[in-house]
Amino acid sequence: xxxxxxxxxxxxxxxxxxxxxxxxxxxxxxxxxxxxxxxxxxxxxxxxxxxxxxxxxxxxxxxxxxxxxxxxxxxxxxxxxxxxxxxxxxxxxxxxxxxxxxxxxxxxxxxxxxxxxxxxxxxxxxxxxxxxxxxxxxxxxxxxxxxxxxxxxxxxxxxxxxxxxxxxxxxxxxxxxxxxxxxxxxxxxxxxxxxxxxxxxxxxxxxxxxxxxxxxxxxxxxxxxxxxxxxxxxxxxxxxxxxxxxxxxxxxxxxxxxxxxxxxxxxxxxxxxx
Amino acid sequence: xxxxxxxxxxxxxxxxxxxxxxxxxxxxxxxxxxxxxxxxxxxxxxxxxxxxxxxxxxxxxxxxxxxxxxxxxxxxxxxxxxxxxxxxxxxxxxxxxxxxxxxxxxxxxxxxxxxxxxxxxxxxxxxxxxxxxxxxxxxxxxxxxxxxxxxxxxxxxxxxxxxxxxxxxxxxxxxxxxxxxxxxxxxxxxxxxxxxxxxxxxxxxxxxxxxxxxxxxxxxxxxxxxxxxxxxxxxxxxxxxxxxxxxxxxxxxxx
Amino acid sequence: xxxxxxxxxxxxxxxxxxxxxxxxxxxxxxxxxxxxxxxxxxxxxxxxxxxxxxxxxxxxxxxxxxxxxxxxxxxxxxxxxxxxxxxxxxxxxxxxxxxxxxxxxxxxxxxxxxxxxxxxxxxxxxxxxxxxxxxxxxxxxxxxxxxxxxxxxxxxxxxxxxxxxxxxxxxxxxxxxxxxxxxxxxxxxxxxxxxxxxxxxxxxxxxxxxxxxxxxxxxxxxxxxxxxxxxxxxxxxxxxxxxxxxxxxxxxxxxxxxxxxxxxxxxxxxxxxxxxxxxxxxxxxxxxxxxxxxxxxxxxxxxxxxxxxxxxxxxxxxxxxxxxxxxxxxxxxxxxxxxxxxxxx
Numbered sequence: 001x002x003x004x005x006x007x008x009x010x011x012x013x014x015x016x017x018x019x020x021x022x023x024x025x026x027x028x029x030x031x032x033x034x035x036x037x038x039x040x041x042x043x044x045x046x047x048x049x050x051x052x053x054x055x056x057x058x059x060x061x062x063x064x065x066x067x068x069x070x071x072x073x074x075x076x077x078x079x080x081x082x083x084x085x086x087x088x089x090x091x092x093x094x095x096x097x098x099x100x101x102x103x104x105x106x107x108x109x110x111x112x113x114x115x116x117x118x119x120x121x122x123x124x125x126x127x128x129x130x131x132x133x134x135x136x137x138x139x140x141x142x143x144x145x146x147x148x149x150x151x152x153x154x155x156x157x158x159x160x161x162x163x164x165x166x167x168x169x170x171x172x173x174x175x176x177x178x179x180x181x182x183x184x185x186x187x188x189x190x191x192x193x194x195x196x197x198x199x200x201x202x203x204x205x206x207x208x209x210x211x212x213x214x215x216x217x218x219x220x221x222x223x224x225x226x227x228x229x230x231x232x233x234x235x236x237x238x239x240x241x242x243x244x245x246x247x248x249x250x251x252x253x254x255x256x257x258x259x260x261x262x263x264x265x266x267x268x269x270x271x272x273x274x
Numbered sequence: 275x276x277x278x279x280x281x282x283x284x285x286x287x288x289x290x291x292x293x294x295x296x297x298x299x300x301x302x303x304x305x306x307x308x309x310x311x312x313x314x315x316x317x318x319x320x321x322x323x324x325x326x327x328x329x330x331x332x333x334x335x336x337x338x339x340x341x342x343x344x345x346x347x348x349x350x351x352x353x354x355x356x357x358x359x360x361x362x363x364x365x366x367x368x369x370x371x372x373x374x375x376x377x378x379x380x381x382x383x384x385x386x387x388x389x390x391x392x393x394x395x396x397x398x399x400x401x402x403x404x405x406x407x408x409x410x411x412x413x414x415x416x417x418x419x420x421x422x423x424x425x426x427x428x429x430x431x432x433x434x435x436x437x438x439x440x441x442x443x444x445x446x447x448x449x450x451x452x453x454x455x456x457x458x459x460x461x462x463x464x465x466x467x468x469x470x471x472x473x474x475x476x477x478x479x480x481x482x483x484x485x486x487x488x489x490x491x492x493x494x495x496x497x498x499x500x501x502x503x504x505x506x507x508x509x510x511x512x513x514x515x516x517x518x519x520x521x522x523x524x525x526x527x528x529x
Numbered sequence: 530x531x532x533x534x535x536x537x538x539x540x541x542x543x544x545x546x547x548x549x550x551x552x553x554x555x556x557x558x559x560x561x562x563x564x565x566x567x568x569x570x571x572x573x574x575x576x577x578x579x580x581x582x583x584x585x586x587x588x589x590x591x592x593x594x595x596x597x598x599x600x601x602x603x604x605x606x607x608x609x610x611x612x613x614x615x616x617x618x619x620x621x622x623x624x625x626x627x628x629x630x631x632x633x634x635x636x637x638x639x640x641x642x643x644x645x646x647x648x649x650x651x652x653x654x655x656x657x658x659x660x661x662x663x664x665x666x667x668x669x670x671x672x673x674x675x676x677x678x679x680x681x682x683x684x685x686x687x688x689x690x691x692x693x694x695x696x697x698x699x700x701x702x703x704x705x706x707x708x709x710x711x712x713x714x715x716x717x718x719x720x721x722x723x724x725x726x727x728x729x730x731x732x733x734x735x736x737x738x739x740x741x742x743x744x745x746x747x748x749x750x751x752x753x754x755x756x757x758x759x760x761x762x763x764x765x766x767x768x769x770x771x772x773x774x775x776x777x778x779x780x781x782x783x784x785x786x787x788x789x790x791x792x793x794x795x796x797x798x799x800x801x802x803x804x805x806x807x808x809x810x811x812x813x814x815x816x817x818x819x820x821x822x823x824x825x826x827x828x829x830x831x832x833x834x835x836x837x838x839x840x841x842x843x844x845x846x847x848x849x850x851x852x853x854x855x856x857x858x859x860x861x862x863x864x865x866x867x868x869x870x871x872x873x874x
Contacts, residue, residue, distance in 0.1 A: 003609055004644065005641070006797070007607040010605055093599075235814075243638065244780070246802060247781075251829070310788060436785075440768060444768045450564045463767075494762070
């Protein structure tokens, strides 16, 4: 039988971990134990048969695959809404991995500055953990993380680990604090004055809500980081994941093929991109 | 397959000011989709069965709200229902019932009830959503039986019913129809919500807008199209209000 | 290329013979217009048609098709649905033939799409030379698609009482040998053909005021042109321009369960970049919210982006989008206006 590029493989939810009011972490495995074989920054098309399919970025790093991968998913639409009601052992469909991830080879030997906002940590965590697992191959590792409220911080246990490491410069902020919060308050850009970088030798990586990019990019460019060394992971509507259906087009770039990871140099002249 | 929020949902049907044609269409789809009765348990359906249960998960409500005391009953349905679905145009948009909102109340009351108008309570016609939160709609006058089944399926798997936000033109083109405007007709298809399979244009009649206006219509452009097709401003207003008067004027001259 | 000659009175027999072994699509009357549909009787075929409402791509990428069936049993199995049957598209005009070249590339690139490609593999194309433009909206001459020397299996040219037949492929040769006794052309046939073709050219006007090869570079300077706002004001966002377009292939993917929840189908359906929701994500963010931006997107795909990606122009000059638009958005006028404003100074 001829295969269809739109037919997913069956996968199982090995574990589901609540993260915030809106986000859960889904640990996914294929019944035959095979690995997904992804690069940090890539995404999968996740199907719930009869409900639909949605593009989801991969949150786990290939260096920690162990026959499974992780998806940090916000409850938002049909597919994610039903997914959030599922139990460990339930099955989903997976196509992919798709897209162009982070070019980790070109990052080796350099300082890496991560600046995820909100759910933008989901795709960046894949790269962050890969970098930390090969810590010796990189220069400084700086993580600036911003969320709206303390209750919306993702991967809290890992944030604590990153904060505790002396080979990671970690700063976190929330737009609005609460009675338990003693850390930074303010948008993510307020973290940038806390760090200095060697711009020539720094690769910057960001992902977050659309409104965030302009301000974060200003900070990165302000620090002198070249446009070709600033990476963004963009979100778009996707129905095929393989460059056919047209939904994810950003002018002539297909977010599902040339992206979702772009350099700022690639998209800076495309008003539609940001 | 995902678990439905309710295993085999208990379903009830209710009606307010309407012709009950949408419930009749439901009865019709029960005959063409025999497995509907395996998928849900009907506990209240005055039009079709001697059932009057009030323990239900999904309420399909036909009809517009036209009397203050309707609100009380609708709120009671809302309290009980996990999911409340507006069944058909009367419930969804106010449909032709809302035409009366364009006329002065006294005139309408005298015209409809004659000298005993005082005996009857009535106020501006309105869709269910003017009174309670509506979770889903099955648009149309009458509803499309296949779309009704699609809505039921969506509720079974716990997703938002797939009611299109795009206009009838899309479905009309996908059917390869001759455009009604190209044969001298008038059609509200460019601004009317699809989902009916463009049934009227497919049979040569212009769309009259019974499924409601799409979310972001280009009304100026549509008015120009109708003007070019020879309609007067009054005619154009008539086309926009026949099924969509509530959208145009709300409660209009009544409040 | 060898020319054969097929007397016109033999065409119905040819089509009838083909219908026994193939699904044959051809132009049929639909009210005062024409549509490509499966033929059930050779007499239905109207080779004198001007243009079909939808392009014959409907035979290769149907408006809606199933792509997979899920069988649900706690887990699930997936059964791809590849529906391809031996097919002949009869009477395709050369604009639509050029469009197929683009569709072939788009569905083959990177991740080959078997649903289209299997159907394409089993489809033979019998195209037809147009001897006059469809109407005032055709601009095939400007787009270089008013004739064709490849892409078909057989190509018919009306010589009066017979068709001249060019054979484009071995499959075409075999089809001709098996189903139609076309005779070799005589010198007189060739003279007649040359006469027909030489009188054809002047009948086709150029409608673009510049060479279509300039389109990609012209548009490169027109991203912020004020014309997009004008088009945006007029656009109904009804999607008709893209749905009738022979090179548009964007689609939506839709899953639907059956009532027993034991089976589900995955369908794809034509979608349009002109619809409000096309670029909207689940969070509500709409990345192409303005009608002006959506019209610009369409025009750029037609005149620049698809060409840059696949080496085939995204517009073949058929004029369908112009005819379909109720608010007179006109791709030729748009391109001409941009050209005029860039060359005014």
